Amino acid sequence: MKGDWQTRQTLLQRAKDPSDESAWLDFVSYYESFIRMIILKMNISASESDDITQDVLLSIWKNLKGFESDSNRAKFRTWLSTIVRNRVLNHIRDRQSHHNRMKNVKKEWVEEGKLISQSELEEVIEKDWKRHITKLALNNISKHFSGVAVNVFEMSLRGVENKQIAAELNLADSSVRTLKSRVQQSLVKEVAHLIQELEA
Amino acid sequence: MPDDKSMEDETYLDSLSEYYDFAQDSSTHREELPIYKKARIKDRNYKADTLLARGGMKEVYKVYDEKMGRHLALARLQEGAPELLYEPFLREAALTALLDHPNIITVFDYGLDDVEGPFFTMELKTGHGFDQLLKDQTSEKRDLKRLLDIFLRICDGIAFAHSRQVLHLDLKPANIQIGQYGEVVVCDWGLGKVMGKSDINSENFDQLLINPDLLNEVTLSGKIRGTPGYMAPEQILKGGEKSKQTDIYALGSILYHILMGKTPHQGSTDEILNKTVEGDVVIPDSVRLSLGLRSILLKALAKDIEMRYSCVEDMQKDIENYIRGYSTLAENPNIFTELNLFYRRHALVCQMVLGFVFIFTLGTSLFLYHLEQSRQETKEAREVVETVTEVLVEKKQWREMELVARSKNHSHYQYFQNPKKNTYLALEVLEEALRIKPNSNEAKYHQAEMFFISQDFPRSLGVLQDLSNRSTMEKLSRRFQNASLNKEGLLEFSLFSDCILQLADNEWNYFLIERMIAYDQQQRRESVDYKPLVKATFMSQIWGDDVNFKYDETTKSLSLQGQGIRSLLSHNKEQSGESILRFLDIVRLDLRGSKIQQLDELEGLLKLRELDIRNTSVKSVLPLNRFHVLNLIINDGQFKKEQLDELEGWIEVSVFSE
Structure with a gap:
């Protein structure tokens, strides 16, 4: 119970402690689906991507302690993309040696040479991570809002104009603006919170 | 339109992820972040906006519970509170924790922190x-x-x-x-x-x-x-x-x-x-x-x-x-207060009763019974309307929507418990909805449906014309608007049959028909044969030709065979949940060779005693324990012995080898 409600460490920091199993499980819950999605984007089949995802997580777990974050936010993602790319490369090599032993199997997977480059991968990860985190944050804060508020906000994301939103949801123009800005403010806070927790 | 859709999703996600950069820029204002709020609690240095209330030595903060992902109220003693207060302070939490009731604040957790002293967390009420x-x-x-x-x-x-x-x-x-x-x-x-x-x-x-x-x-x-x-x-x-x-x-x-x-x-x-x-x-x-x-x-x-x-x-x-x-x-x-109050509560009834003493002398007490019943119904309907009206005070549009939703309780969900009463109640609520928003098309449409179901064709026609609706319902309303109705206010049965058979041409009229038959069956006194109507309605829900529907009136046996039969229910979303076959008094049901899978679907077939499910796709016989089937006929090896052992003792299983 002591100090339970007031820890100052971020999730990433706590996950470094090999004895803090719950922190690690939380960490996995945030990252696992993201890592799998990235691997799938690298043209790896669904069944293989499961193995590689686990492989990546294991590798993160082993190396997290050595990872030092500083003010440079992008650093964790660079680090992550290196791990992902290396694990995928390893996997392809394993597969190829296996393939060489069993000549008759058809080749239909990605060749090592065709694998996405490190810098491209970083870009993909950067973009998808932003989407991942903002989606997660929107999901988290949705609970605190009425369905209408979230609806308004999502419509505005799809580029619907305020006037049209108001007409469609039968709201006053001013309440569309209020609802939207409430969700926006809360979303920014929540995203900032997740960034703090997961990247620092 | 898959491309449009994914394009739309891309815009959506791109705009959404812009908030990432936003947040990164704003994260210099860290005091706004829940985690920093907490940290600040530890530092004994927090922003005033996290404080919800302060009373005496107690302070209440809004905090974020990360584990559960929700906001809570956290109470603690003010800085510098004497340790002597710890116990009584925590007593409030312990005491409240004893009380798990919707009208008492919920305490989630309490404890002692070595830096800050005692704290406890409660649900955060906005209001x-x-x-x-x-x-x-x-x-x-x-x-x-x-x-x-x-x-x-x-x-x-x-x-x-x-x-x-x-x-x-x-x-x-x-x-x-x-x-x-x-x-x-x-x-x-x-x-x-x-x-x-x-x-x-x-x-x-x-x-x-x-x-x-x-x-x-x-x-x-x-x-x-x-x-x-x-x-x-x-x-x-x-x-x-x-x-x-x-x-x-x-x-x-x-x-x-x-x-x-x-x-x-x-x-x-x-x-x-x-x-x-x-x-x-x-x-x-x-x-x-x-x-x-x-x-x-x-x-x-x-x-x-x-x-x-x-x-x-x-x-x-x-x-x-x-x-x-x-x-x-x-x-x-x-006694006078009581009588006075009694009279005031039941003024109408008292006057009526006095009036009806006269009628009593004419020798019929039947009227009173009916009177009382309709009074009850009116009263219930009025109560429903009153509560509905009271609860939804503020916004007209919500009120109207709520009322329409409420009317559906009667016209849809509870309808089959008592078709006549629910028709009446639904119409009452809809009338209220239309009073608030006279041009609500949804309310009008439901109203037309209820008029139509209760065979009040002139009124259903009126509403449908107002909606410029050209459905089968409108055609039929027009056709029957001047038809003479019997004592119970129903069409002559041959006309009613015509009406249903025409509706059954369209599979989407299923729920309308189901309610119409239920209403008719409840009201009609003469004994009539719903079989052709049930058959047509049932068949309207079947895709494919390979179906054999044979009902023998004398033995009350229905034989439903053919690969086309996959379910006894409708595929319509709106339906009672019980099979339309319940309007026949089926004692024996032969489903041999059909594609029936779920015996739950026998719900409502109250007279069913014998069931043949040889060569069907039925996976479990357990639902039968809820019904009154006495004789079950199956193939040798169709079910495992353990499955059959779980059947209630009254079910006799006859096994045939193929």
């Missing part, structure tokens, strides 16, 4: 205090019904606490939170006490409270725990024994406040205290207050503990009785 609500309710536009309703729910909470031997001892409007959605929650159990237990610390605690402004808003000379104006005489007097009646006194004061717009005693704090101790509350005769309420107040606020209500439930019952127009326990009712 406002009852005191605020009372302030807003000026005498001109006071919603007494709502206030009394809230009051009854406060009573619910306190009655529950008393049943757990817990006293609140500081009841007042400010300690009652009204949530955003009307929830009523009693908070601040800081002065509460477990009955019959002498608190080890209570001596200390009382001593501590000599310091003004300590735990709660007790600002007095010291010996006092509670809030002047709401507290009972025994809380002011030295050595006064606190009991359930202490809370009842406070409830009485709250009720007084609700009814009179102020607390029972007015003046400076000392004056209030003196008046409280001195005696009974007086309600001037000039005040317009019914005898019932007047007596409830006087009984709850009696100076003498024995004269007050013996339990909260009694007081509650009196208020409920008042609301419904019965005499209250506090009134000491005599």
